[in-house]
Amino acid sequence: MLDDFLVRAGLAAVGLSLATGPLGSFVIWRRMAYFGDATAHAAVLGVALALATDLPIGLGTLTVALAMAVTVAGLSARGWAMDTTLGVLAHSALAFGLVAVSFFPAVRTDLSSYLFGDILAVSRSELGLVWLGSLTVLGLLVWRWQKLLTATLSEDLAHAAGIDPNRERLVLVIALALVVAVALKIVGALLIAAMLIIPAAAARSFARTPESMAVTAIILGAVSGLGGLGLSLWQDTPTGPSIIVVAAALFAVTSVVRRI
Amino acid sequence: MPELPGAGMSLPGTALIAAEHVCVRFGADEVLHDISLKVEPGEIVTILGPNGSGKSTLLRALLGIVPVAEGRLLRRAGLRIGYVPQRLTIDRTMPITVRRFLSLPTRVTDRAAADALARVGMAGQEAEQMTTLSGGQLQRVLLARALLGKPQLLMLDEPTSGLDQPGEAAFYRLIEEVRHQTGAAVLMISHDLHVVMAASDRVICLNGHICCEGTPRVVSTAPEYRALFGLGTQGALALYRHEHDHDHDDGHPHHHRPQHEHDHA
Numbered sequence: 001m002l003d004d005f006l007v008r009a010g011l012a013a014v015g016l017s018l019a020t021g022p023l024g025s026f027v028i029w030r031r032m033a034y035f036g037d038a039t040a041h042a043a044v045l046g047v048a049l050a051l052a053t054d055l056p057i058g059l060g061t062l063t064v065a066l067a068m069a070v071t072v073a074g075l076s077a078r079g080w081a082m083d084t085t086l087g088v089l090a091h092s093a094l095a096f097g098l099v100a101v102s103f104f105p106a107v108r109t110d111l112s113s114y115l116f117g118d119i120l121a122v123s124r125s126e127l128g129l130v131w132l133g134s135l136t137v138l139g140l141l142v143w144r145w146q147k148l149l150t151a152t153l154s155e156d157l158a159h160a161a162g163i164d165p166n167r168e169r170l171v172l173v174i175a176l177a178l179v180v181a182v183a184l185k186i187v188g189a190l191l192i193a194a195m196l197i198i199p200a201a202a203a204r205s206f207a208r209t210p211e212s213m214a215v216t217a218i219i220l221g222a223v224s225g226l227g228g229l230g231l232s233l234w235q236d237t238p239t240g241p242s243i244i245v246v247a248a249a250l251f252a253v254t255s256v257v258r259r260i
Numbered sequence: 261m262p263e264l265p266g267a268g269m270s271l272p273g274t275a276l277i278a279a280e281h282v283c284v285r286f287g288a289d290e291v292l293h294d295i296s297l298k299v300e301p302g303e304i305v306t307i308l309g310p311n312g313s314g315k316s317t318l319l320r321a322l323l324g325i326v327p328v329a330e331g332r333l334l335r336r337a338g339l340r341i342g343y344v345p346q347r348l349t350i351d352r353t354m355p356i357t358v359r360r361f362l363s364l365p366t367r368v369t370d371r372a373a374a375d376a377l378a379r380v381g382m383a384g385q386e387a388e389q390m391t392t393l394s395g396g397q398l399q400r401v402l403l404a405r406a407l408l409g410k411p412q413l414l415m416l417d418e419p420t421s422g423l424d425q426p427g428e429a430a431f432y433r434l435i436e437e438v439r440h441q442t443g444a445a446v447l448m449i450s451h452d453l454h455v456v457m458a459a460s461d462r463v464i465c466l467n468g469h470i471c472c473e474g475t476p477r478v479v480s481t482a483p484e485y486r487a488l489f490g491l492g493t494q495g496a497l498a499l500y501r502h503e504h505d506h507d508h509d510d511g512h513p514h515h516h517r518p519q520h521e522h523d524h525a
Contacts, residue, residue: 146365150365163365208389209360210354210356
């Protein structure tokens with residue numbers, strides 16, 4: 001069954017949403033949307049780095065995404081103006097990445113697959129990595145769930161309960177870098193942040209607890225993934241953007257349903 | 261509990277928590293200077309001081325949120341503290357019910373949650389969203405959450421800052437009730453003069469350093485206290501007028517707060 005590229009693509013989309021649902025919820029609660037963008041854009045630079053050093057692409061993107069995420073988290077803890085800092089870092093990372101990648105002619109022709117993903121070309125081993133990475137992120141978040149939620153609600157309440165908010169922030173930063181490395185193949189560097197934010201934002205309409213929001217975000221993410229795959233097959237559209245189009249449509253529908 | 265410098269070291273007598281010659285600095289600014297205090301089991305202690313006097317910083321230092329530059333903090337080993345922050349702003353993007361909130365960070369049973377809510381006068385409000393609560397309701401839920409940890413010491417940072425006068429009086433009555441029922445000591449902050457005075461066993465006047473301390477009666481007649489709150493020679497009248505104004509619960513802003521004139525170096 002795994003021989004069918006469509007089955008692999010569908011499974012990859014579902015696997016990814018296991019991580020993006022709960023992590024995306026935190027990105028929304030903590031207003032880290034731009035932070036996610038900066039980390040995701042850095043992944044293109046990671047591709048160039050991996051090619052230059054003959055490392056696996058996944059390892060390159062993970063390293064650079066992690067470096068970017070830690071840098072941004074560090075600057076933010078030191079009180080830099082985050083809007084400006086992230087604006088500079090997110091777009092510079094993308095620009096540097098695109099310039100660096102252009103030195104590798106083989107990639108040059110294939111650039112759009114890193115920017116917009118290439119879910120239809122997911123191999124068996126890549127599918128395994130997607131699930132491994134997503135389950136790791138999901139496990140990490142479930143393990144720290146109570147502490148992460150407390151630290152997100154109030155750093156003071158966390159402190160008073162013996163929880164170090166900085167450590168919990170680091171957990172999210174690591175999870176974000178992992179998701180970026182995993183999602184690059186599926187939705188591409190430009191749309192990873194969308195995959196984090198849009199399903200979770202749509203889930204907000206129905207949710208009454210943090211847990212129900214995270215679970216609904218997983219479901220909506222999976223539906224977007226499968227729906228986008230369908231749309232892409234039916235209309236011969238690029239798959240990554242099609243997934244986001246379906247997610248955005250779901251968001252619009254849930255927003256309207258909520259008003260009624 | 262976070263490791264505090266000196267935490268768990270020998271405490272003087274029966275005290276739950278103590279500060280010895282504590283200084284706190286933000287950069288070159290010394291916000292708190294040579295603070296020594298202790299809280300005994302079952303007593304209600306209020307820290308009183310004008311805005312910017314370091315009240316919140318002192319409480320946060322005692323909790324281990326703000327690092328201490330000099331001196332040391334002592335805690336009875338295994339001390340359970342319930343903390344009620346001055347305010348809690350929950351982002352509207354986070355859906356969370358009162359019931360769910362009570363289970364953070366330690367999960368509690370439905371029964372325990374219901375009991376805690378009943379004790380603070382919020383019985384049956386489990387399903388409410390936290391973001392829809394009024395200021396007074398939120399304070400009560402925060403108190404309920406603090407009580408669920410069965411604290412030996414409750415620390416409250418201006419717990420009534422968002423409440424109107426009747427709400428404030430009711431909240432302090434509730435605190436006294438809790439102390440009576442659970443035997444927990446209470447250390448709270450206020451910039452308010454009279455209601456707090458009535459509810460406290462001991463008052464500490466703070467303005468960067470401890471100006472004076474003692475029973476409410478002793479403190480209210482101390483010259484340092486009068487200087488701090490600018491009551492001067494007409495102190496009794498100012499105190500009376502202040503109370504009088506607050507009794508009108510008409511939502512008008514109170515302009516008659518005694519002037520915060522003082523010349524502490």
